[in-house]
Amino acid sequence: MPSDDDTPARTREETVALGVELLEHLEDDELPLPELIDRLETVTTSPAVTREVLDEAERRGVIDREDAVVRVHGSGFVRFDSQVIRREGDFSCRRCGAGITTGHFVRLDAGELGPFGSSCIRKVTGREE
Known part of the structure; x- marks a missing residue:
């Protein structure tokens, strides 16, 4: 798993x-909460920031938490045709750390997330278990 030192320079709020x-x-x-945290670790590995993300998402009505289960009330899924871009190069997958030559990046309004390998991009977005 990549460390926060490997992330692009972002403020805590970003x-x-x-x-x-x-x-x-x-x-x-x-x-399940552990699966949700696995996906959030692509954004941050800081437990304090992860908690902030969960608290803010709950405050905005994006999620509801009950025990160790999280219900997601999102606005939609990642559109692979327009929100996932591929770049060639020498990358390390943000989720699993594997060396990859094709990086998949998710473009969101808040910023870009990646690179991911072809199977990890599907796991991060929920397209594959």
């Missing part, structure tokens, strides 16, 4: 906004 927007675009209606 990181929280990006995390909330990622949650808004998840395809899952409901996720």
Whole structure:
């Protein structure tokens, strides 16, 4: 898992906004908390920032938390044709750390998230279990 030192320079507020927007675009209606945190770790590995993302998402009505289950009330899924771009280069997957030559990046209003490998982009967006 990448460390926060590997992320683009973002303020804490920008990181929280990006995390909330990622949650808004998840395809899952409901996720166990550990799976949701796995996806948020693509934005931050800081437990304090993760908590801020969850608190802000709950405050905005994006999620509801009950015990270890999170219900997602997002605005829609990531559109692969317009919101996921591919770039060639030498990258490390933001989710699993594997070396990749084609990076998939998610463009959200709050910023860009990636790079991801072809299977990790599907896991992050909820297209694959």
